[in-house]
Amino acid sequence: MDCALCVVPAAPVRSKPSHKFEMVNQLLFGEGMRILKMKDKWVRVQTVPDNYEGWIRNNMIAEVEENLLFGSFVSTGLLNTIKIGEMTMHIPFGSTLPGFKNSQGIAGNLRYEFEGPFFNRNEMKPNCDQVTHLTRQWLNAPYLWGGRTPLGVDCSGFVQVIFKTMGIDLLRDARLQVNQGMNIRKLRDTQCGDVAFFRSHKRKITHVGILLSPTQIIHASGKVRVDTIDEKGIINTDTGNRTHSLVVVRRHW
Secondary structure (H helix, E strand, O other), X not given: OOEEEEOOOEEEEEOOOOOOXXXXXXXXXXXXXXXXXXXXXXXXXXXXXXXXXXXXXXXXXXXXOHHHOOOOEEEOOOEEEEEEOOEEEEEEOOOEOOOOEXXXXXXXXXXXXXXXXXXXXXXXOOOHHHHHHHHHOOOOOEEXXXXXXXXXXXXXXXXXXXXXXXXXXXXXXXXXXXXXXXXEOOHHHOOOOOEEEEEOOOOOEEEEEEEEEOOEEEEEEOEEEEEEEEXXXXXXXXXXXXXXEEEEEEEOO
16 A cells, blocks of 8 residues: 655645545644545545545655654644755644654655754653643634644644644544543543543534643633633633533543
């Protein structure tokens, strides 16, 4: 099966092979995918490691060997600059740095230099200070369905990218993420970094956020914001209205 990497800052992944269809996901620079099908200038891909499928334009990817699909290094500045020859590219928080060593890397035929902040996922030991620092950088980022960058993000994309930088791979959607991790029965027993899931009136999982404490949650709802949480769910700190009904809390370390 052919493999490829995203070689633009953030590539839209659509439900069908046309720009007029819904963006269901974004791939960040350096993230990997398996090629499932090709149609004109569109490619149906399955992203790595979360196995999410959708359509992406072929000019946004570069074919690579399979061993380059799983990068260990990720950028941690909100916006990071890489140098490609005499050109520059600005890549977002959570981008993968493929083939990275001694400030240089390679993604397919693209060779780049990077000297910004990064984490080595293989050496990460998540903790509360780390969670607080990483998440609060995103405050006021606008909500965008399918988005995974500080310029536009949805609730599960926010959680997924934050945990990616800490070396933990989560699935793409809240309804899938809810099946990962260890269940925490009582809100009072939760800790910073636990992931809380919420339901709609139809009792389906439709929302997710990261706990900063047993009484505070940071989540993408209209924008990335910090709100109050209790045993029943989220209370908007601006209006005092209850906005989401709590279902379960999961822990990943």
